[in-house]
Amino acid sequence: MLKGQYEIRMIWLMVLIIAGVGMWYADFQQFSYLCGLAFVISVMHYVDDLQKPADQMAIEQGISAQLTSKVPLYISSIIALVGGVGQMHWLTALGLSAWIFFFLRWLKRLERHLLAIQRQMQQHPIAAVDTEKKHSFVQEPNVMLTTSDVTPTTTASEISLNEQLKLWLFQGNPVLKVAIAVLVVGVVLLLRFATEHWQLSLAFKLIVVAVISLAIVIFGYVMQHKNRGFALALEGLGLATLFLTLFFAYYNQVIPNLFIASGCFIAILVPTIWLSLKQQSIELALMAMLIAYVAPFTLPVRNATATEFIAYYLLINLAVVVLSTLRPWKALNQIAFLTTVFVGGSYAFYYGDELEKFVLSGLVFAHTAVFIWLSFRFSQLLAKSDLTRFQLKPIMDIALIFGAPIAGYIFLYLMYFDQNIYQASFSCAFAMVYLGLYQLSKRNQAVAMISQSYFSLMLIFMALIPPILLAEQWSVAGWAIEGAFIFIYALYRQSTISRYVGMGLLLMAGLSGGYYFTVLNVFPSNVYWVLCISYFAMVIISNSIPQFQQQLTNSTIAFQCMQMLSATVMLFILLLEQMGGQSQVMMCLLVVTVFYNLSNEWLLRCNATWSWLLPKWIGLIPVYCLALYMVIDLSHNGMMVWHHLSDRILFALSGVLLTLLWLRPLLGVKAEREWVSLGVFVSLALTSLTLVPSMPYLSAVILPLLFGAWCYKQAEHSDWPIFWQTRNTLALMLMWIISSQILSSHAFEMYFLPIVNPFDMVSLAMLMSFIWMLNLQMKAGLDKSMGAILMVLGLLWLSSYVVLRALHVYFATPYNEWQMWGNATIQLSFTLLWVSLAFITMSVATKRKLRALWVLGASILVLVTLKLVLFDLSQIGTLTRVISFFGAGFIMLMIAYIAPMPETQSNSIDQN
Template identity: 25%
Template sequence: MSWLGLVGGVVLAWLAGEIFGQRGGGLAVLGGLVGVLLMRMQARLNALGEELRQLRLGQAPAATRPARAAMPEPEPEPAPAPPPRIETPPALPPRLPPEPAARAQPRLEPDEQSLAATSSLGRSLLAWFRGGNTIVRVAVLLLFIGVAFLLRYAAENALLPLAWRLAGTALAGLALTGLGLRLTPKRRGYGLSLQGAGVGISYLVLFAAFRLYGLVPAGLSFGLLAALAAITTVLALRQDALPLAALGFGGAFLAPVLTSTGQGSHVALFGYYLLLNLAIAWIARHKAWKLLNLEGFVFSFGIGGLWGLKAYQPELFWSTEPFLIAQFGLYLFIAVQYTQRVLQQNQDGEKTLALVDGGLLFGAPIVAFGLQAGMLRGQPLALAFSAASLAAIYLLLGHWLWRQAGQRLLILVEGMAALGLAFLALVMPLALDARWTSAAWALQGLGVLWIALRQGRWWAAVPGILLQLAAALSYWSSLGAQGMEGRWLFLNSAFLALALLVAAGLGSAALLRRPRPQAPAWLQPPLPEALMLGLALLQLWVGGLNELQAWDQHWLDGAALGAGWSALLALAAELRRPAWPTLRWPARIFMSLALLSSTLGLLDASNAASLWQRYSQGPGLPEAFALLTLGLWRLLRQRRAPLPEPWAQAAEHLLLAWYAMLQGGLWLYTAGAHLVARHEGWTPAAAILLPTLLGLALLARHQSQRWPMDVQGQVLRQGLLKPWMALLMLWVLAANLFSDASMAPLPTLPLLNPLDLAHGLVLIYALRLRQAGPGTGRAARVALLAGAGLAFWWLNSLLVRSLHHGLGTPMWLDGALGSAAVQTGLSLLWTLAALAAMLWATRRAAPALARPLWMAGAVLLGAVVLKLFLVDLSQLGSLARIVSFLAVGALMLVIGYVAPLPPEERTT
């Protein structure tokens, strides 16, 4: 990998000089400084390496040996003890055995000796930076940049003739190459670096002589570049140097491009590339050089693809197709050889080696088929035959390799099987209808997933899932173009194809629902199971709605069809739920969609007449009855076998209860509006009758602790019964403001009309709700005051309605406050209300409420007095004014006598 970095640095430096001019020299200076620093670091590393080698051999480093060790030993004394001698310093580790003789031989550089490096692009790049000849590489790179700048300077200042400059540069390149060849046996890394520098300079000179200066004709330039590439490749093979081989073949592939005049033959170009790829295939028989394989693939198909975009014509098919087939076959052979060479050379049993060149194995067929598709544009049957041929090649070759090598080539065989299935899946979309193609893809995806899970090949599960996702996208993208008309309901090709997609999705979800201890976390339930189950049921729901919308019918609207289809799916999911617990979520979702669709159908009606038509002549009542029955059945079924997620069960109870209230209120309201000519009194009462009765029934069940209040009592009280009370309060405000309580065709009677009787029902509901759970604190006081205010509003409206029917006075919105009779009646009513409140406070109220209630009556009397002087005195006639003042005065006298201020409550 050293020469890749070298050539890349040269190109970048050259471009920097061309773009930035003199600033590019700063890059060279900076590079020089970095080189000096790296050289110092390298010297230090060499010294440390030498010390480590001596320690392993059991010797003290030269710098740490005692000075006396180098002096001659003195004559031995007669004493029997041998003279003292320090063999090793005390701090040294135990003596290690010497290294085997094989390791004492000159070794390859770290980026060239390891199979893990030559078979991995990432490791090759990392090894280049960590290699032992890094300083040489950087130095050569800086030298090369300096030469380029020197040549530029000479050209700009005309210091030397052009031919002399090029010749001198070429000689310098040859000299570097020769010096590298001479030094390689002794200093391999150093010598190879010099060879690479020399070859790079030679390529640069030849290219400049032809393209920039026009000194060499195209044919001669091509021949020289090809010869230089061949020489470089021979040098690389003789020296077992992958970087040199990559450099040589790179120059060989670029030679026709660099020397192209635009007039050449594509047959000659592709024939030349075929010869180069044959050479790479021959090398692949002996070396697992992944970089070289990838280089040849990129240049061959990349340059071929660029030529195709610019120059390909249909009449050139038969002169181009053989080369495409041959190149594809060569790189299929190279991919197989790579795996075999890796297995053969992997003597150390490294588990991290890439046993398959995935980029080449999967990239070659994809790129080749893409080029084939471009050449066969407008010929789907021919392209389908190409896909079938590729599928047969990969499946048959994978089968043959399995029989030859078995488990040793298992990963390669599995990759070929996946490619064979993928190309087999492409046959039908190219030859058949897109919808049936999608169905075939889905079934193939199910088969791939089943095989992957059965054999424990977890990575193979991903293509199976992705293939089904692609099938869904293909189906729905083609559906709109096919149209939906003129088909039998559910008995047509579109829905039958969809049924296969759904069946494949459900089958995949069933396979993925079982935990597998050896599988990775992303393949464990519930995530993959939920993905496939959701995809299948979503397609089924949408597809069924499309079918029903296209159905020629008149009495069923879209809302009813959506509600019915969703309810049917909810029923099916609920029936299968005990055996497949995950289906509880689809059952809930489909039931909610059914209720929502039905509700939207109700709210979509423009007026009461159209809503009544939906109930009387459309699907309104059967739809509501069916959904309520299904919902109650599901809730009772859950009561017998409780499900997890209690919050979801609570939501289901609330949703069904609100739906029942809405249906009951709207049905009776529209019936009153349609059946009664004047419905001012009937329809407001009808709107709250059935929902309020349902609420009272639930309150009774709450008191007796019966279902559903025994399990969801708190939820229903907070989420249904109390909110309904708030809606009833709003109804009291609106009904008394807009309705005159007419009972047509019957005569209207005060208190004995539907509207006032409905107020009695509201009062009963409020009292029962308070008994079921009396509030405390501020909320209770606010509710009490709001109830008292609404009661007072109802009394005033009752008076106005009674005067309207008895004396013909206007209603509220028609000018009731401008009537003398209404004003006098209001004054008397307010006074009587104050009398009742104050009398109750002195006779019946609890001591804690007596004084506040009496004070409220007193405030109301004050309001009456203000009204007499501000309104009645100025607006009423003489008789009405007299009646108001006299009546109010008399009543206040009575109040003062019968209801004096209660004593203040005392606490001890």
């Protein structure tokens, strides 16, 4: 198992512990009990995952696999949960004690099993080595690149940012690097303490720190021939301290003005650059630059203005320009760009003032020019080093080619958001700059590829101008139409860059539309119709042609999923506005569903596959949200109250069409059966709610039961039973089994006789479906112990409620009240019912020699025995107590005589 999976499991267990303890002290004990149940089941599942590979290795070594039944563990967990919910602490303690005992016994058996495997492997070392290699390959298929895989000829220009950071942080002498980090923090704390508390002159204190720092730099430079790593660390520490000292001096007004401070800063940057270049050390440059970027946040006195902060970052980036002009250090460029955009941009956005707008605009242009030069210069240096390899590999990181100008333009666009002329002028200026760069670079064969990037950027900025010049909210329509057109044209021309340009324009259209709707509270329906149609058209057209489908990458499909989600929401809002509000919700629901079905049929004719299915499924989320909202809105006193017959018919038609959307095509059933089955059963349940509105719990499962009966009759090689092998189906079934019996307020309608009434018949049909589904799931990999426990509990739960309703009708006993646990008639009936079910189950198991089925019956007897001890012995009357014990004991005697445990173990319950 991969290390990340272990970490995720430990995090999950810690979350359960924290949530359980927190809810306990917040007086939500029931939630704490559920967390405890989830904890013990998770632990059992994790240990089971450890046992499976051990059993596989044992079989390969000729040792029989370990057989451990987890039924006692599940029963103990349920006993503890029941005791906790019922406030019977002694029962909780009993369940926990039993669970701990059986769990420790399981671990002990697993330990012995592993020792046996180890002894067998020591006796046959060759086979053991082969088995170990095999399992290590199976469990760790992904090999991570480490710095040892980097050849000595690998340069900083060929190492990605992630690899460079790993190399710098985790290789070499980690103790030394941790020590340097601790010392830097100590310097910051020392400077802050000196600023606030020391009685000496602040100027004198800072001069002392600066002199010591300079001495450390000199000492490190002298030691470079003896121990290069240690020397570079000392130099980095000294330079970092000099940067920090300068900042404390300026912001405490020891240095009176910005010009003197800038001169001192340049005086520190120059030796930093010289030392980095002379010693060929990107580590020294990274250390110094990172400290320089972080330095403003260490100040104890005041925050820098946005102009000061961005200007300061410009000085650092100029130092990066000098370094990268002479050395192709890609990681340094990337860190500079990311820090400037995210840290500098966030700071300017938070602290910026309207009065600083013009100065900040100039600084944004300056930063953009810096990174444009960095990208161009890096490509030149890389091309000179190896022209052939340069042409075969990507020439630049996309962040430096496209990210820098686009990020700069976005900042300017937001600063002049309501001034279209300025925005168009910026677009034109950027386009002219890249046109000039394209003309200069296209003649140089070494940078021919980057010249095409410049040409693409020029087209991008030219494409921004027309939508910007449109009046007010009509720019949203301009972005949408242009984006959809460019995206489809890019698919036709097979241009990756243009495809991303179209996606960017469509994203811009969506964000602008959201701004007008949420912030300005403006809803121009014509504009939103254009945006909605553009989103739908882009997805449908791109999936209609096989040549287009082949170009849809994972990121493109993910973007289209978000488009379908947004377009569906807009379509609902627009239809509601067009049709007259809430009274036409059902018609809007049907229209949207019909549109999806028509689109689905068309795209299936065009052989669309996953590139259409995922956006379709995501786009259906608002449809189901609206349908569920309508169900809740129409529910009154436990009934569905339809205002008009037409609404009921429209809702049923929508549910049928939604079911067809999930069933066509069926190729998604095997690969994504969890979500397909969830969509099918939710759609069937929504449709089925229209059949018997007075009994919604009964009505909701009629069509799913008919669908289950139809799947049961299909051949085994068909795909239809797969719907019932999913965890979602199991969860939905359990929700109905529990909630219907407790919450249904119309379970006694048309009650004629026990079982001969609608609710009992549907409940028993659900029980049969539940048992059949669990058999399928155990064949598909569900833990057999958990499947057996669920079968027993489902059988007892539903059959007990059938008896409980009969007793309520004929003997007026409590129903769904706590008093029923002290009612003698109910407890006697439960005892006789459960022990009879155990007798029938164990008799059938003995005749058919089904050992696992016999164990199920025995589990029911265990529960009967617990009930006799916990309830019948102390909480019911004398006569009924006697009858309970005599009846249970007599039937147990019959079981012992007629249905002993089968001797063979060849068959199991899933073969029944």
